[in-house]
Amino acid sequence: MRKRIVAGNWKMNMNNSDAQALFESLNTTKTVSSTEIIIAPPSLYLSEFASKKCKQIYLAAQNCSDNENGAYTGEISASMLYSIGVKYCLVGHSERRQYQKESDLLLKQKVNALLKNKVIPIFCCGENLDKRKSGDFYQVIQGQIENSLFHLTDSQIKEVVIAYEPIWAIGTGVTASSGQAQEIHAFIRSLLVEKYSLQTADEISILYGGSCKASNAKELFMNRDVDGGLIGGAALDADSFSAIIESF
Ligand code: PEP
DSSP, X not given: OOOOEEEEEOTTOOOHHHHHHHHHHHHHOOOOOOOEEEEEOOGGGHHHHHHSOOSSEEEEESOOOSSSSSSOTTOOOHHHHHHHTOOEEEEOOHHHHHHXXXXXXHHHHHHHXXXXXXXXXXXXXXXXXXXXXXXXXXXXXXXXXXXXXTTSOHHHHTTOEEEEOOGGGTTTSOOOOHHHHHHHHHHXXXXXXXXXXXXXXXXXXXXXXXXXXXXXXXXXXXXXXXXEEEESGGGSSHHHHHHHHTTO
């Protein structure tokens, strides 16, 4: 059975005291869910959070270098993440694709660096509003997945989590409808079936991201191919994040 996951992407939010308070609040909230809970705070806080006793929270980085180590000022390597106990790392968030001009090829190299260092990539894909309107979104998503993931072997792809995040829904308050989310998740799974096998595709968690909140999480998570969520804004408040976790 594939993992159900709720991951919170804090992005570049939270000064130290707020970050500590949110972490403590999440770490002491008792959830009854069997869902894997992940937070992706700014990298500055990862080491400290990792050194605390995390009851049920796993850590993700928001980014890492595609290089192993060396003269890459400002970068953090996958092996450094692993060495402090970080289990996951976001790859290809649309904000990094847009602002840092991250290409499919670079993301492929980041996926490789992470898998080599036993950190699980949470690979983000999704179309912008123009592509949604023109109907070309299937090709966009297929291209992103094929170019950055389909070089992986069967056992490697099973280590990857995929997050479908339509750009037009990120931080906009506009959520993909439950039907739209299921349609794309089923499409992504069908690509995995075609390239690998039904059994492999069945083991890969596919998360939805884009204005997911407590009020719509249940409806989204009810879909058979939606295995959880990657949450932005609603992950910055302990109560709303916990309510999303409890939405399964
Ligand atoms: C995100 O940035 O990954 C995200 C899903 O943001 P939001 O929930 O705020 O739309």
